[in-house]
Amino acid sequence: MxxxxxLDDDGLKKGEWTSEEDRILVAYINEYGLGDWRTLPKRAGLQRYGKSCRLRWLNYLRPGIKRGKFTPQEEDDIIRFHSxxxxxxxxxxxxxxxRTDNDIKNHWNSCLKKRLVRSGIDPMTHEPVVKATSSSTTLSPTLTPSSCSSSFSSTSSARLLNRLAAGISSRKHGLDRIKNVILSKPRQAVEEDKLMISNNEEEEEVTGCFMEIDDNLISTTSLDELLCESTTAFDDYSLVEPYDLYQSDIYHEADDQLDLFLEIHSLGQEDLS
DNA sequence: AACCTTCGCAACCGCAAGGAT
DNA sequence: CATCCTTGCGGTTGCGAAGGT
Known part of the structure; x- marks a missing residue:
């Protein structure tokens, strides 16, 4: 396949790699290690562009790559991470x-995206597609626009959580403050639950609550809803456009901020289930 | 059996970011 | 500070395999 x-105009090979080319590339990297991709082909004796060698190594030849079918757990992970x-x-x-990014991307485009569409889920927003007579739109499964003044959705809540994670990890906002803010607006509380927010060295409980909005009982106590309700209390936590945070300096300062965000959000997901 | 469509996946292309000069 | 170069990323394409008619 x-x-x-x-051969292109420069006389360099393009297209499918042969097993012999693979062997040469692997042998070279094993002996000399990774270095300048541009000059690597010439040094290794390959009639290829450095970019092509890099791609072949990263997506196919480097050790530890898992190939073959994605497990249901992996597929769930991809969908969750994509959301x-x-x-x-x-x-x-x-x-x-x-798993390589190329593999994940391929699997998403060829399989998972279509599966979501068949299930009535918008693959970009990860929300159910509501077929309207006048105009098509998407709605959160549990919240209607009137239930929250802002354009709340799982995506925007993810953004909020992201900002929250960044705030916590940068200690811009202490856990005490977050805790106080959340607790300060427990509207129509009918039941209490607990969330744990880990902050690397320390852990604290954040008490949440169930809320009843527009006659529809929200049967979860996710951090999402709580944050939605308390958004206004975060003076600089206004809703932002998708992935604003990812463009910010604070986000790119350290990968562990992403880990922290995912950790916190996974706790939120558990509450949703 | 032949043809057509869909799937799966490797690899290319163009662009942007960041470092080097 | 400007320009060049390298690397990395995401979108897209090409093509054999598999499945359907």
């Missing part, structure tokens, strides 16, 4: 050891 091999990160395949791949 793959593309046939051909949080969007088409940031490299970021998703970082959360799934042994």
């Amino acid at each position: 793959g593309r046939t091999t051909w 949080l990160l969007g088409n940031r395949w490299a970021a998703i791949a970082k959360q799934m050891p042994n």
Whole structure:
């Protein structure tokens, strides 16, 4: 499977790699290690572009790559990470050891995206598609627009959580403050539950509550709803456009912020189930 | 059996970010 | 500070395999 091999204007090979080329590339890297990709082909004796060698190594030849069918657990993970990160395949791949971003992207585009569509889920927003007579739109499964003044959705809640995670990890907002803010607006509480927020060295309980909105009992006590209700209390936590945070300096300062965000959000997901 | 469509996946392309000069 | 170069990423394409008619 793959593309046939051909030579470009520079006399360099393109298309499918042969097993002999693979062997040469692996042998070279094993002996000399990774270095300048541009000059690597010449040094290794390959009629290839450095970019092609890099791609072949990262997506196919490097040790530890898991190939073959994705397990249901892996598929669930991809869908969940995609709902949080969007088409940031490299970021998703970082959360799934042994799978390449290319593999994940391919599987999403060829399989998972279509599966979601068949299930009536918008693959971009991860929300149920509501077929309207006048105009098509998507709605949160548990919240209607009137139930929350802002354009609340799982995506925006993810963004809020992201900001929350960034705030916690940067100690911009202490846990005490977050705790106080959440507790300060427990509207129509009917039941209490507990969330644990881990902050690397310390753990604290954040008490949440169930809420009743527009006659529809929200049967969860996710951090999402709580944050939705308390958004206004976070003076600088206004709803932002998708992935604003990912563009911010604070987010790119350290990968562990992503880990923290995912950790916190997974706790939120558990509450949803 | 032949043809057509869909699937799966390797690899290419263009662009952007960041480092080097 | 500007320009060039390298690397990394995401979107897309090409093509054999598999499945359907």
